[in-house]
Amino acid sequence: MGDSEPRTGDWLGRYRLVEVLGRGGMGTVWRAHDPQLERDVALKVINPALGQDAEFRERFRREAVVLSRMDSAHVVAVFDHGEQDGAPYLVTQLVRGGDLSGVLGSRGALEPAYAVDLACQVLEGLADAHAIGVVHRDVKPSNVLLRDDGSTAYLCDFGIATSPGGELTRTGVLVGSAAYMAPERHSGDTGAAGVAGDVYSAGCLLWTMLTGTPPYVGTDAEVAMGHLRGPVPQVPGRGPFLDGLNAVLRRALAKDPRRRYPSARAMLADLTALRAGAPDGLVLPDVTAVRQPLDVPPAPASLRRRLVATTLVVVLVGLAVYVGSLLGGVDMTPSALTAQDPSTTTSAPATPTTAVPDPTATPSPSRTPRPRRSRPTHPDLVDPGPVEEPAPSADATRTAKPKRTPKPTPEPTRTPEPAPTFRCWTGSEVPASSACALPTGWQGAQWVFPGVASAPACKPWSLTASGYVEGWHCAAKTPDGTYRHLTVTRWSTAAAATGYYYGAYNPDKERVNQPWAGRDVVYGKRLGGFIGKAVYHSDRVYTHSGTNAWVFSAWANTSAKVQSMFAYVKFRNPTQFRGVPIR
Missing domain, CATH: 3.40.1000 (Protein Transport Mog1p; Chain A)
Known part of the structure; x- marks a missing residue:
């Protein structure tokens, strides 16, 4: 092959390249055939342009080592790795059903039970990776592979994963996908890629499966600001499933990593408890992704310097090179359906207003103040009115005829209306779907x-x-x-x-x-x-x-x-x- 890209029919080691399955910034994935074991495999080859880069070659080698240590039903299995003519390659299990990104693109929002089930499988894979000290750092739909029937999910692409002491990212460069990256990483802390970051990404993935769009969209800077300051997304409605689901989203997507689930397995436990009660469908907000503006609200003088610095970091982060791609969405302003993360809530101090007399105004003649009525001061008592009663008029001294007390009219018995059980596409709530x-x-x-x-x-x-x-x-x-x-x-x-x-x-x-x-x-x-x-x-x-x-x-x-x-x-x-x- 030399320095040229491999072609269909070429051999890498004992593997014959059959067809290209996908291309990414780091390499090309092929379907290849292993004649020795008589099976098809997935073979990832590093791009020739990057083959001479020692850092990329080391990250690629590390992916093979990391995956070889995995023992998980929901992480792709690694079979082999090697290098030929200066081109490193990785041989893994072939998952034929495509990736979750393709499913979302063709179907949109998934059924709640299916979305929760896939999220649970991804969390199982993350928990297995975390158990051996490996953090994925790039959990997103295109890195979740599915079997042909769509029932089983596998985490893939651990090429930018980290283990303790193994950080290889260039200083100042964000590695990951902006739409699913935790706030602490958007703030410029490239070392903040721990378990809490994977939990946050899993929360973003869950929202994307439920709604068809990631939680925050827009330019890179707007996406970064959304993760840093945008509202935590919530599904409208009440009930055991929705209450539990929104609680999971609030905790997984908390801005402060200390408020998130302590582990992927803890989040998995809460989602597993919800799985059996998942409904057939959800009423989604009119828009499901936030485009967070970059403007900064007024702040006390003591905070302005810090806010300016934070905004500068966010804008620079938005202009940085991101590995991966953003999913599309629509503009949205925060609504009552979103939950405010208490760790980021700030309120600008109210500006006091002082009445200033107009020096050009003509003063009005002074009036003799009327005596004020004495009123009770006890807060639990109703004001009985003036203490002194007015003098009776001449008409009031006449004997009044007694008035007849009208007989009460009995109210007709009303049959209670049945409680609504269905929400129509128009938003109205009715007793049955047939009314829609x-x-x-x-x-x-x-x-x-x-x-x-x-x-x-x-x-x-x-x-x-x-x-x-x-x-x-x-x-x-x-x-x-x-x-x-x-x-x-x-x-x-x-x-x-x-x-x-x-x-x-x-x-x-x-x-x-x-x-x-x-x-x-x-x-x-x-x-x-x-x-x-x-x-x-x-x-x-x-x-x-x-x-x-x-x-x-x-x-x-x-x-x-x-x-x-x-x-x-x-x-x-x-x-x-x-x-x-x-x-």
Whole structure:
């Protein structure tokens, strides 16, 4: 191979490279075949450009050593490592189901029971790593691999993990992913990468699985400020599960590491206790990610110097090079649904106001003050009125006729209304789901496709087609001058929508018409093809019996641009179209 990148068919040691599974800043992951043991493996090769960097080579070697010490059902197993022609490589267990980031991108928010179950598995892997003194430092969706059926999770990519005395990060450079990094690391403390940091990242991961977005979004500086000062996210509602879940989030995402769970296993214990009571779905906030402004509120003079320094650190941190990538989100201002971390609550002192007399005002003539009425001073007594009674008038001396006391009218007996058990997509609470209509209009579109309101330049869309009811079109211009598009539309029937889109594809090119399925339910149809010769279309049609025929479509002149439009939306589980139960 020499200094060139490896290619399909090359051999590294006894392993033959079959296909590229993914590329990252540190290396390329291949599916490779081991003819000696007759099995496929995952083989990670360091990038040639970094192969000459002694620090990166040492971190890569350390990943092999760290993983070889693991004995966990939820950490990828390491089989071998070596070096060929100056290219170090690592051979691990092949997990064929892809990563959690891909699942979240295609499905959006996960069912609460599934999200909690995956979080518990990740925490088990972290607990096993912490037991041998290893801290991961980069817990995020793309570092959680899933089996084909999605039931088992594995932590991977310990390339930036640390063990006591093993810190190899360059001074001043943050290693990790900003969206999941603990506040103490955003503040510039590169040595603060302990167990508490992994617990915090696990809390961010849990929120992302429950809502489809990380807790804080925006520029690097805004994300850093969100972790440092933003509100701790909470799921609205009450009940045993929600109360317990919000308590876990408050503790795992506490700004002060001393207030967090002392270990991954302690957090695992609380989540495990909630698993059995998880509902089918959750009512999420209108927006699920905070864009924290960088402005600093007024502070006492004694604190201003420290606040200026902290703000400077945050801005510099935001401009630093982060290893990893941020997930998208939408703007949000803190609401009553968020919990304030007591360790960061500060209140600006109120500015006293003093009344200043106007020297130009004309003084009014003095008045003789009236004598004040004597009032009781006991706080538990009601003021009885003036002490001296007024003199009786002449009319008051006449004998008054006694008034008749009216007979009380009995109030009719009312039948109590049944307590609401279901929250509709409109926000109203009703006794049963049957009282909720299926989603319609722009509000309904935002319920079916959470996040679509953050897509660029959305406006109502007209379409002349049989069965078309309503829709909205969003578009964004790309650097090459072309546009990428998405639409969310509602049709009278799923058959009308499927016929329209599939029928528009070029029959001379490959067309896709396959089931679109989640973990436990078939959502509908996954369609794909070309309009003409160069415009690629990808569509999702809801056909489940519990839904109305909503469709998501994305198109552009490249498949990569089409996939970028999917990042704006999540997809509502068909069982939640009318709303979700109140737990």
